[in-house]
Amino acid sequence: MKSLEELAAIRERMKNKVALREASGEIRIVVGMATCGIAAGARPVLNALVEAVSKEKLDNVTVTQTGCIGMCRLEPIVEVFVPDQERVTYVKMTPEKVPEVIEQHIKGGKPVVKYTIGAVEA
Amino acid sequence: MIRTQVMICGGTGCSSSNSMLIADRMEEEIVRQGLGDEVKVVRTGCFGLCALGPVMIVYPDGTFYSRVKVEDVPELVEEHLLKGRVVDRLVYKENEGDENVEVPSLQETGFYKTQQRVALHNCGLIDPENIEEYIAVDGYAALGKVLTEMTPEQVIQVMKDSGLRGRGGAGFPTGLKWEFAAKNKVPQKYVVCNADEGDPGAFMDRSVLEGDPHAVLEAMAIAGYAIGANKGYIYVRAEYPIAVKRLNIAIGQAREYGLLGENIFDSGFSFDIETRLGAGAFVCGEETALITSIEGNRGEPKAKPPFPANKGLFGQPTIINNVETLANIPQIFLKGPEWFASMGTEDSKGTKVFALGGKIVNTGLVEIPLGTTLREIIFDIGGGIPNGREFKAAQTGGPSGGCIPAKFLDTPIDYGNLTRIGSMMGSGGLIVMDDTTCMVDVARFFLDFTVDESCGKCTPCRIGTRRLLEMLDKITAGNGTLEDLDKMEELCNYIKANAMCALGQTAPNPVLSTLKHFREEYEAHVVEKRCPAGVCKKLLRYEIIPEKCKGCTKCARNCPVGAISGKVKEPHVIDQSKCIKCGACMDGCKFGAIIKK
Numbered sequence: 001m002k003s004l005e006e007l008a009a010i011r012e013r014m015k016n017k018v019a020l021r022e023a024s025g026e027i028r029i030v031v032g033m034a035t036c037g038i039a040a041g042a043r044p045v046l047n048a049l050v051e052a053v054s055k056e057k058l059d060n061v062t063v064t065q066t067g068c069i070g071m072c073r074l075e076p077i078v079e080v081f082v083p084d085q086e087r088v089t090y091v092k093m094t095p096e097k098v099p100e101v102i103e104q105h106i107k108g109g110k111p112v113v114k115y116t117i118g119a120v121e122a
Numbered sequence: 123m124i125r126t127q128v129m130i131c132g133g134t135g136c137s138s139s140n141s142m143l144i145a146d147r148m149e150e151e152i153v154r155q156g157l158g159d160e161v162k163v164v165r166t167g168c169f170g171l172c173a174l175g176p177v178m179i180v181y182p183d184g185t186f187y188s189r190v191k192v193e194d195v196p197e198l199v200e201e202h203l204l205k206g207r208v209v210d211r212l213v214y215k216e217n218e219g220d221e222n223v224e225v226p227s228l229q230e231t232g233f234y235k236t237q238q239r240v241a242l243h244n245c246g247l248i249d250p251e252n253i254e255e256y257i258a259v260d261g262y263a264a265l266g267k268v269l270t271e272m273t274p275e276q277v278i279q280v281m282k283d284s285g286l287r288g289r290g291g292a293g294f295p296t297g298l299k300w301e302f303a304a305k306n307k308v309p310q311k312y313v314v315c316n317a318d319e320g321d322p323g324a325f326m327d328r329s330v331l332e333g334d335p336h337a338v339l340e341a342m343a344i345a346g347y348a349i350g351a352n353k354g355y356i357y358v359r360a361e362y363p364i365a366v367k368r369l370n371i372a373i374g375q376a377r378e379y380g381l382l383g384e385n386i387f388d389s390g391f392s393f394d395i396e397t398r399l400g401a402g403a404f405v406c407g408e409e410t411a412l413i414t415s416i417e418g419n420r421g422e423p424k425a426k427p428p429f430p431a432n433k434g435l436f437g438q439p440t441i442i443n444n445v446e447t448l449a450n451i452p453q454i455f456l457k458g459p460e461w462f463a464s465m466g467t468e469d470s471k472g473t474k475v476f477a478l479g480g481k482i483v484n485t486g487l488v489e490i491p492l493g494t495t496l497r498e499i500i501f502d503i504g505g506g507i508p509n510g511r512e513f514k515a516a517q518t519g520g521p522s523g524g525c526i527p528a529k530f531l532d533t534p535i536d537y538g539n540l541t542r543i544g545s546m547m548g549s550g551g552l553i554v555m556d557d558t559t560c561m562v563d564v565a566r567f568f569l570d571f572t573v574d575e576s577c578g579k580c581t582p583c584r585i586g587t588r589r590l591l592e593m594l595d596k597i598t599a600g601n602g603t604l605e606d607l608d609k610m611e612e613l614c615n616y617i618k619a620n621a622m623c624a625l626g627q628t629a630p631n632p633v634l635s636t637l638k639h640f641r642e643e644y645e646a647h648v649v650e651k652r653c654p655a656g657v658c659k660k661l662l663r664y665e666i667i668p669e670k671c672k673g674c675t676k677c678a679r680n681c682p683v684g685a686i687s688g689k690v691k692e693p694h695v696i697d698q699s700k701c702i703k704c705g706a707c708m709d710g711c712k713f714g715a716i717i718k719k
Contacts, residue, residue, distance in 0.1 A: 065206020
């Protein structure tokens with residue numbers, strides 16, 4: 001190790017691998033990963049979310065899984081919990097829809113209404 | 123992309139109940155279920171809740187599983203890691219048998235809530251065998267700052283300002299120790315890490331070495347820069363194989379990354395570290411004996427002065443710091459000495475790790491700000507005394523310490539207070555005793571230990587402790603007299619005043635403190651020939667109450683020496699001349715017909 005910059009570079013590279021363990025979890029993104037969700041393609045959605053959160057360095061976001069919510073026909077379901085706000089439920093999610101949700105909702109604070117349960121079911 | 127990390131405790135406690143096999147199986151199962159790219163298993167150091175091992179935490183959700191078995195692995199992988207369903211039956215519950223599975227996050231539990239982890243900061247958080255994980259949590263940043271921005275004098279000033287005192291026993295101010303060594307202007311000096319943790323029941327140093335070895339290496343390099351040493355030794359017990367292995371891995375990685383070796387951070391400062399294995403002699407935890415042992419000689423103490431800071435290893439100025447002391451140091455430089463000094467009490471700054479053992483629910487490792495009361499440690503964090511028993515005493519400081527009775531439960535724990543109430547901080551072993559513990563027997567246990575471990579160099583310790591033990595044996599056998607108690611006290615004070623090293627000087631403490639606080643128990647043994655706690659076998663009698671005995675013959679069959687006789691359906695009797703007082707009859711009796719007197 002010849003310089004502080006070298007050390008800082010390793011720290012930056014490793015930081016988000018360890019950050020998972022200290023996640024503040026202010027915003028929680030929960031993916032339904034029961035049999036129904038997995039069959040409908042929840043895993044690629046989950047992975048896309050994890051990758052996007054890490055790429056965008058969103059330290060305040062935790063991505064986790066949950067079991068069956070009960071609306072199996074609308075899977076894959078992704079729910080977003082922001083403190084002091086009503087939760088937002090996205091249905092029939094795909095990896096392609098993920099960047100939009102991250103950009104507009106998680107970063108911009110505006111839910112992507114067209115993917116929510118209200119819009120899809122209406 | 124890794125979305126979930128499973129942290130499995132790889133400390134000695136959990137490893138001994140198969141946690142490393144669980145980790146291996148988990149990795150196989152994760153691959154088998156196609157999650158190899160999404161889930162990672164990390165083997166960490168000790169979490170602290172050793173009583174519930176093997177333990178694991180799943181991040182990012184933070185689910186805490188306890189008492190996991192190898193057979194549970196497929197279910198955990200399929201349910202939790204694949205489908206996101208928490209396996210309720212394995213989740214840690216604060217109260218055994220609690221139906222409520224809504225467990226607060228780990229930080230909210232009684233065990234962790236009031237803890238403040240400084241020395242144990244990274245234990246359970248990082249993979250100790252991966253230097254990059256340590257760097258990710260600001261590892262080696264303190265060394266970088268010290269080498270590029272500070273002079274050795276400034277480093278020593280920070281240490282003095284922090285108020286850090288040695289965590290190995292005597293509590294000598296660390297900054298002062300460094301200053302003494304720094305003042306000696308000679309070309310060769312040494313930094314030694316004392317990892318010869320020997321107190322029965324204490325295992326904090328082991329856990330730090332196993333969970334965060336790089337913190338110790340980083341602190342030693344800082345110490346080397348401060349005093350002008352370029353060589354360090356870690357003297358660690360050979361009985362700590364996991365710690366030794368991880369230390370050597372850590373040293374290898376630090377060299378590879380140029381954090382040990384020549385010209386670190388291009389500052390012109392060079393420092394290297396080697397491990398030296400101790401063969402397990404208690405006296406080698408004493409600094410002069412430790413030095414003698416590193417030099418390759420039989421581990422015996424030397425008279426002080428000269429102190430090691432002036433004339434230590436190979437005759438050169440040497441500082442010796444304990445593992446836990448060192449583990450605090452990188453944090454002090456990262457967060458500032460004021461931050462460290464803001465914790466603790468007037469004479470004792472910072473936090474202290476205690477190894478909880480004995481009659482306590484949460485056996486394990488806790489770190490609390492100094493000044494916390496014994497009551498908070500034992501009842502709030504430790505979960506209290508199991509089986510509805512009564513607290514009787516707490517033993518701190520191992521064989522050098524003493525027993526603290528219930529009346530001092532609310533005394534804030536720091537170096538000064540512990541000494542004032544007849545015990546000492548020691549390395550931080552805390553053994554809790556309930557009303558089934560005999561205090562005379564406890565004193566006898568520790569004396570037995572010191573007699574065994576006395577190196578034999580000086581007479582007060584070699585012969586004095588043996589005489590003490592003989593008197594304690596006499597008392598627990600029911601042959602003691604009141605004069606013996608006075609004689610014991612006199613001998614204790616004589617040993618304290620005349621033994622050569624700390625081992626001998628402190629060896630009488632367990633006897634003195636129990637004599638002071640529990641004299642009535644000694645007197646019961648001597649005068650009434652009775653052991654109030656029912657521990658001292660020679661003073662015990664097992665008897666059968668004829669009215670309650672149904673004559674089932676179970677006790678007679680259980681008795682290993684054939685001391686019980688009687689006909690079927692008639693009351694039995696115990697032949698006291700044959701009875702070895704093992705208690706097998708009482709344990710087996712369904713009618714409560716056997717009593718212990």
